[in-house]
Amino acid sequence: MIQIKNLTKKYGSTVAVDDISFSVKEGEILGFLGPNGAGKSTTMNIITGYLSSNEGEVIVDGFNILDNPTEAKKRIGYLPEHPPLYLDMTVGEYLSFMYDLKKVKLDVSKKNHIDNICGLVKISHVTDRVISHLSKGYRQRVGIAQAMLGNPPVLILDEPTVGLDPKQIIEIRSLIKSLSTKHTIVLSSHILSEIQAVCDRVVVINAGKIVADDTESHLSNTLSKDSRIVIRIEGPEQEVYNTMAGIPDVKEIKTMGLREDGIYEYIVEAKPGKDVRREIFKRMSTRSWAIMSLKSSEMTLEDIFLALTDGTFIANENNDTKDGGDK
Secondary structure: OEEEEEEEEEEOOEEEEEEEEEEEOOOOEEEEEOOOOOOHHHHHHHHOOOOOOOEEEEEEOOEEOOOOHHHHHHOEEEEOOOOOOOOOOEHHHHHHHHHHHOOOOOOOOHHHHHHHHHHHOOOHHHOOOEHHHOOHHHHHHHHHHHHHOOOOOEEEEEOOOOOOOHHHHHHHHHHHHHHOOOOEEEEEOOOHHHHHHHOOEEEEEEOOEEEEEEOHHHHHHHHHOOOEEEEEEEOOHHHHHHHHHOOOOEEEEEEEEEEEOOEEEEEEEEOOOOOOHHHHHHHHHHOOOEEEEEEEOOOOHHHHHHHHHOOOOOOOOOOOOEOOOOO
């Protein structure tokens, strides 16, 4: 549905986007992640036609965004981080205005189309209210409704839950998930739990380059290589810590504190490809410290993000984090 090929964007001598390529298949929810200044917003603005690139191309549903911008943009609904709402209009007036501005042409009437969208995003009961009187959550819903006008097959959502309270975040997440039945969605967010809860796949960009393109679970397996365990041990906390820290293949230990009477929990990370469980068992047994539980622990999305963007992991063309398949 979306193909980005060798995309490059420069601002003078600064390279904001550096020869990136990835694709998004129909019906997929793609999480697009990156630290501030990584090139994330620039890429999204190029995909939607707000910016031009220096090199490369963007193809949306078969149409090149530069060669055939009108047809490509018809197939994109865009919700920027700060939705361009006209606060002195009512919700109904605004959506009607945007419908005309986008020159929407459908088999259903304008009124029915707008009513259907308002029903989907649950704003039917506020269509007569002035937008400036709405809460932040409802304004976001109006912004999403605007993006859906014309039934575009692609939705680009930039920080759709920024500034919302927990209840509103859950509602917007649920809405985004439901939209994937009829739309391909690219979702950018700084809230990693949001990406984790909603997205089928993640693309991580750092310093203008793609450093990962895969599912969260596969990224976790690839980066951790089963080297992290969570263990509970009955014994003096500091002595247990020091004993495990003395194992040559142990890379890092985090003490998680008291979990039961006399039982402490630790997260132990071994060096890549190393299994330290047997040595831990041997050393604990020698000291008569009981291991109450031990299990492997996958990396969280936050762990993955930090590993990919702090320089401790670098993806390349042959790396397993590069999906490489047709999207």
